[in-house]
Amino acid sequence: QKEVEQDPGPLSVPEGAIVSLNCTYSNSAFQYFMWYRQYSRKGPELLMYTYSSGNKEDGRFTAQVDKSSKYISLFIRDSQPSDSATYLCASSGDAGGTSYGKLTFGQGTILTVHP
Amino acid sequence: NAGVTQTPKFQVLKTGQSMTLQCAQDMNHEYMSWYRQDPGMGLRLIHYSVGAGITDQGEVPNGYNVSRSTTEDFPLRLLSAAPSQTSVYFCASSYGVPLMEQFFGPGTRLTVL
Numbered sequence: 001q002k003e004v005e006q007d008p009g010p011l012s013v014p015e016g017a018i019v020s021l022n023c024t025y026s027n028s029a030f031q032y033f034m035w036y037r038q039y040s041r042k043g044p045e046l047l048m049y050t051y052s053s054g055n056k057e058d059g060r061f062t063a064q065v066d067k068s069s070k071y072i073s074l075f076i077r078d079s080q081p082s083d084s085a086t087y088l089c090a091s092s093g094d095a096g097g098t099s100y101g102k103l104t105f106g107q108g109t110i111l112t113v114h115p
Numbered sequence: 116n117a118g119v120t121q122t123p124k125f126q127v128l129k130t131g132q133s134m135t136l137q138c139a140q141d142m143n144h145e146y147m148s149w150y151r152q153d154p155g156m157g158l159r160l161i162h163y164s165v166g167a168g169i170t171d172q173g174e175v176p177n178g179y180n181v182s183r184s185t186t187e188d189f190p191l192r193l194l195s196a197a198p199s200q201t202s203v204y205f206c207a208s209s210y211g212v213p214l215m216e217q218f219f220g221p222g223t224r225l226t227v228l
Contacts, residue, residue, distance in 0.1 A: 008155060043119075043205050043219030044158070088157060102173060103217065105150075105158040 003027045004091055006106025015115050019076040023089035023106045026070065030091040030104075033065045035074045038086040038108070047087075048074070079113045086110050116141050119220035121206050127226045128196040136191040136223050138206030146209045147189040148217070151175065151202040158205065164189055196227045 006023045013019055021035075031052055036044035048063040050056045056063045064073040072089050089106040122137045140147065148163035150173075160173030164183040178200060180192040189208075193200060203224050207217040 002157075004157075006157070041222075043207075043221055045219065046216040049216070090158075102160055102163065103148075103158075104160075104174075107155055107157040 001026065002107070003030075003104045004089060004106040006089055006109055008107045008109055010110040010112065012112045012114065013079055015079060015081060015113055017079050017113070019074075019079050019083070019111060019113075021074040021076075021087050021089075021109050021111070023072040024070055025072065025091050025104075027091070027093070027104070028070075029093040032092040033063070033072050034090040034092075034103070035061075035063055036088040036090060036105075038088060040085075044088055081113050081115055084112045118142065119206055119208055119218050121204075121220035121223050123223060124221065125224045127228065128193070129228050130197060132196050134193050134196065136193070136204055136206075136225075138189045138191065138220060139187050140189075140206075140208040140218070141187065142208060142210075142218065143186060144208035144210050144218070145186065146211060146217075147183065148173070148207050149179070149181065149189070149191045150205045150207065151200075152205060152222075153202050161191065161204075193225075198227045201225060201227045 034049040035047040038044040053067040060077045062075040086108045088108040090103045149161040150158040162181040164170045206220045209217045
């Protein structure tokens with residue numbers, strides 16, 4: 001079983017919809033949680049990151065971490081066709097732990113936003 | 116800045132052949148890493164380096180070698196290619212740890228026949 005699990009989808013939504021992307025993780029040492037976006041045939045690029053539990057908002061995007069349930073979420077409001085991409089969650093641990101300095105990625109969710 | 120560059124973009128190998136995937140960055144980043152991306156598996160860490168002269172294994176290191184003689188370059192060597200190594204390979208770099216933001220290259224698509 002992977003340390004970070006993500007539903008690969010694919011997920012197809014109409015333009016303007018609210019999108020919810022989710023991951024679960026099993027390693028209690030994970031403290032850093034990131035979302036990367038990957039367009040077709042490109043390298044991933046960082047979208048957002050959070051440390052420990054809580055919410056973080058950036059424009060139409062909100063990242064949420066619930067450490068008690070080991071659940072990571074990304075919400076996209078007013079989704080646009082340009083949001084169509086693969087979204088990857090990733091986690092890493094604190095200094096002193098074996099997962100420090102290494103990112104563990106989920107499988108990625110393919111999202112299509114159609115006009 | 117060119118960022119992270121990878122060569123070649125595409126490569127086809129026969130089983131048993133060896134080759135080197137090149138990765139370079141011009142951002143003076145200390146940390147560099149190699150991932151492979153397979154359908155349904157996400158990105159898996161192969162090897163990483165926290166600075167020139169220092170490398171370590173990731174999740175799937177078997178069949179691959181790395182070295183880091185300069186800050187800028189981090190080549191990945193396939194010793195004896197196997198069909199199971201057919202994948203898309205990404206190189207990434209970041210300023211330090213923890214890895215808040217890794218900058219990824221455009222990838223190398225490798226097919227092993």
